[in-house]
Amino acid sequence: MTRVAPAVAGAALVVALLLSLTFAITIGPAEIRVDEVWASVLSHLGLAENPLTALRDGIAWELRLPRVLTAAAVGAGLAIAGAVMQAITRNPLADPYLLGLSSGASLGAVAVLLLGVAVALPIAAFAGAMAALVITLALAGSFGAITPTRTVLAGLAVSALASAIASLVIFWTATGDSYREILGWLLGSLAGARWPAVAIAFAAILIAGIPIAIGGRVLDAFAFGDTTAASLGVNVTTTRWVLLVATALLTGAMVSVSGSIGFVGLVLPHAVRLVVGARHRVLLPLSALVGAIFLVWADTLARTVFDPRELPVGIVTAIIGAPVFAVLLARRRGLA
Amino acid sequence: MSERSPGSSVAGLDATRVRVLAGDRALIDGVEVHAPAGSVTALVGPNGAGKSTLLRALAGIHRPAEGVVLFDDVDLFALSRRDRARRSAFVEQDTATDTAMTVASVVGLGRMPHQGLFGDAESDAPVADALATAGIAELAGRQFGTLSGGERQRVVLARALAQQPRLLVLDEPTNHLDVAAQLAVLRVLRTLAARGVAVVAALHDLTLAAAHADRVVVLRDGRVVAAGQTEPTLTPELIERVYGVRATVLRHPASGRPVLAFDPLDE
Numbered sequence: 009m010t011r012v013a014p015a016v017a018g019a020a021l022v023v024a025l026l027l028s029l030t031f032a033i034t035i036g037p038a039e040i041r042v043d044e045v046w047a048s049v050l051s052h053l054g055l056a057e058n059p060l061t062a063l064r065d066g067i068a069w070e071l072r073l074p075r076v077l078t079a080a081a082v083g084a085g086l087a088i089a090g091a092v093m094q095a096i097t098r099n100p101l102a103d104p105y106l107l108g109l110s111s112g113a114s115l116g117a118v119a120v121l122l123l124g125v126a127v128a129l130p131i132a133a134f135a136g137a138m139a140a141l142v143i144t145l146a147l148a149g150s151f152g153a154i155t156p157t158r159t160v161l162a163g164l165a166v167s168a169l170a171s172a173i174a175s176l177v178i179f180w181t182a183t184g185d186s187y188r189e190i191l192g193w194l195l196g197s198l199a200g201a202r203w204p205a206v207a208i209a210f211a212a213i214l215i216a217g218i219p220i221a222i223g224g225r226v227l228d229a230f231a232f233g234d235t236t237a238a239s240l241g242v243n244v245t246t247t248r249w250v251l252l253v254a255t256a257l258l259t260g261a262m263v264s265v266s267g268s269i270g271f272v273g274l275v276l277p278h279a280v281r282l283v284v285g286a287r288h289r290v291l292l293p294l295s296a297l298v299g300a301i302f303l304v305w306a307d308t309l310a311r312t313v314f315d316p317r318e319l320p321v322g323i324v325t326a327i328i329g330a331p332v333f334a335v336l337l338a339r340r341r342g343l344a
Numbered sequence: 345m346s347e348r349s350p351g352s353s354v355a356g357l358d359a360t361r362v363r364v365l366a367g368d369r370a371l372i373d374g375v376e377v378h379a380p381a382g383s384v385t386a387l388v389g390p391n392g393a394g395k396s397t398l399l400r401a402l403a404g405i406h407r408p409a410e411g412v413v414l415f416d417d418v419d420l421f422a423l424s425r426r427d428r429a430r431r432s433a434f435v436e437q438d439t440a441t442d443t444a445m446t447v448a449s450v451v452g453l454g455r456m457p458h459q460g461l462f463g464d465a466e467s468d469a470p471v472a473d474a475l476a477t478a479g480i481a482e483l484a485g486r487q488f489g490t491l492s493g494g495e496r497q498r499v500v501l502a503r504a505l506a507q508q509p510r511l512l513v514l515d516e517p518t519n520h521l522d523v524a525a526q527l528a529v530l531r532v533l534r535t536l537a538a539r540g541v542a543v544v545a546a547l548h549d550l551t552l553a554a555a556h557a558d559r560v561v562v563l564r565d566g567r568v569v570a571a572g573q574t575e576p577t578l579t580p581e582l583i584e585r586v587y588g589v590r591a592t593v594l595r596h597p598a599s600g601r602p603v604l605a606f607d608p609l610d611e
Contacts, residue, residue, distance in 0.1 A: 241426040243425055
């Protein structure tokens with residue numbers, strides 16, 4: 009199979025991401041042209057006069073721009089989280105969703121929103137993700153040595169339980185309209201993303217995502233198992249825990265702004281791996297870019313296809329992601 | 345090669361009173377292993393004797409509950425992980441993975457202890473050396489997942505060589521390989537020994553150990569029952585005592601090396 013030069017792929021993806029962000033903002037019930045998008049951005053940065061009416065500027069600057077930026081950051085974060093999980097558990101099926109992180113984070117967020125637990129939303133989501141992770145690994149009996157199969161089975165159990173508890177909380181407390189909002193949490197939605205969401209998602213990328221991507225080479229050592237990683241001088245236990253906590257932080261932050269969006273963390277790293285190989289110094293940044301682009305467009309579909317009704321974006325990612333995953337599986341079998 | 349006199353310092357691996365516990369049960373107890381630089385030492389013994397467990401301790405990966413593992417008079421467990429990984433490399437048994445990496449990338453992993461996280465491993469000279477020594481230079485651009493078992497084993501071996509170790513520890517490096525691939529692996533081990541590396545390999549195939557190892561350490565139930573140069577140590581009496589199998593030691597007409605012939609099955 010031919011592989012694409014990573015630098016070329018990276019440059020192309022950065023351009024594609026910038027174009028995606030710009031064009032996604034123009035799409036919607038109110039027509040806003042590309043030049044108007046840039047004019048609005050420049051004026052808010054104090055660099056130009058704003059030619060837009062207050063209403064159109066509000067749509068561009070207060071609604072669509074923070075939404076596409078959040079989508080990009082969440083997509084990048086979930087893709088990184090998935091790639092890291094797959095490497096440290098040596099399980100191609102691992103992703104934040106499967107190991108219970110997303111459900112745990114959702115449960116934390118629902119507890120804050122509906123039960124009025126007095127903690128900041130991202131912190132509650134992070135705590136939920138961490139709790140789910142610890143319970144998953146404890147159930148798998150794998151502190152120290154993680155066996156791929158048991159970890160996934162334990163993650164499925166924890167994930168199902170956390171989702172069930174979250175649904176139960178919703179069932180008892182939600183009334184009328186709040187059902188729709190809750191569904192957004194469980195299936196993932198970026199409908200509520202404003203500037204605070206952008207701040208949370210980008211902070212998580214800065215604090216957890218970028219350090220993981222920079223130190224990604226250490227993940228290569230895990231491909232041949234813990235003993236080989238140890239023989240290469242890697243402190244296996246510490247490295248694994250640092251990466252798992254960073255992944256929980258990333259997932260918790262993303263879930264707190266978007267609910268739990270599936271398939272991005274599972275499918276995109278596989279697709280990128282097929283094209284550029286499994287070296288994490290390349291895989292992580294490129295997965296992040298692809299994840300960002302993918303979620304920007306998935307969310308654009310989610311808010312426009314059944315306009316004026318919005319789909320939860322998690323439905324879109326699943327509808328696209330599941331068949332793609334099936335194709336990847338088939339190709340894998342063809343290669344083996 | 346002369347046996348070491350007590351207290352003298354010898355280049356190579358020198359492990360004493362090694363005890364490894366699983367819970368409160370001793371898997372390895374009171375084990376001494378001496379593996380001089382420049383020779384191939386085979387660790388043999390029945391299944392469940394504790395060979396893999398002992399090798400992890402000897403390679404500096406799993407700290408034993410008791411005992412000292414010295415290499416060139418330096419305690420392997422007193423070194424930082426990275427310093428240790430520059431001296432000692434370990435080849436695991438059956439490293440099954442279908443990682444989407446090229447052979448050069450896999451071998452490049454061996455540069456991690458030297459470069460840390462930011463080097464450019466694949467273009468490093470030791471990687472090319474390791475590929476050449478393992479006889480797989482022509483595979484450098486291939487995908488690891490597309491290789492045969494024998495090729496994979498030599499790639500994993502080359503990864504360890506890229507660490508430029510003075511001590512190379514291998515757990516059953518010939519397992520599941522056909523005879524040509526087994527000999528290819530053993531040839532690489534002999535080359536390394538000739539360059540002064542201390543090579544320690546668990547081999548469950550006694551005939552391979554008899555034919556290719558300079559020294560043997562015979563392990564049973566976590567204890568050393570015999571150790572020393574291959575020929576005087578690996579006697580029919582010892583084999584019967586350890587394995588309960590009768591054998592005759594013949595001599596290879598060309599090399600003069602011992603050849604083990606096991607007695608026919610009982611009628």
